[in-house]
Amino acid sequence: MITVSDLSVQFGKRILFQDVNLKFTPGNCYGIIGANGAGKSTLLRTISGALEPTRGSITLGPGERLSVLSQDHHAFDAFTVMDTVLMGHSVLWA
Template structure:
């Protein structure tokens, strides 16, 4: 599924990781533990492809999708809450966006392209994307009155929940989360724990 090969990371003279080799298999939950400054978050960023290692590589099995809990709470301030969640599945969201744009200028020239997109959209269960995203938000305590609000109008705690829904949306094959319980209440933490305990794919969490 996800393999780390001879991974080394060095900042100046400080060696953070030295030839790390490990494999994250299907259906398992992995906890990354260590003292503050040990490199836990750096390791997750390397797995996600946000940081390049000094040497070595990370290999994700072809056809598998990775999702990462976003730590930038202001990145989607100009998007609605539902849009933000659905952007968790980048391919699905891109197909939906292109279809919407083509529908606005429907003609014989783009009819074939729309047909191709509709087939892919249906294969990805795209017609249920809105309701799936709404259900995920509701499970995280975000009522329907917020679903079409702009992210920029939400307070920090609600943004955290939306970004958590974004990471979970679309059943990713590999889910990476850095301290996902920050700013969550007890009820939401309990829901998340139950969700992850029954999650069939790979989870890597700090």
């Protein structure tokens, strides 16, 4: 389970989003939709730990981990799908 509590991201005076509270529970499938520039990618980068939030916290359940595949769809052209997936888990990839 991923829990997002009171999450806010702000760049200078521009508030991208604030006071976000979410709980991603096991067994469900989620989609994030919105207009260009609404903050979808920023939200995902914040949840993955690639970007520090201005305020709030993101917690994973005990023993859980999060893997992320870059939005650059050409970054893995030289690799098979299996290798690309395994690269998301450093122990398996090694």
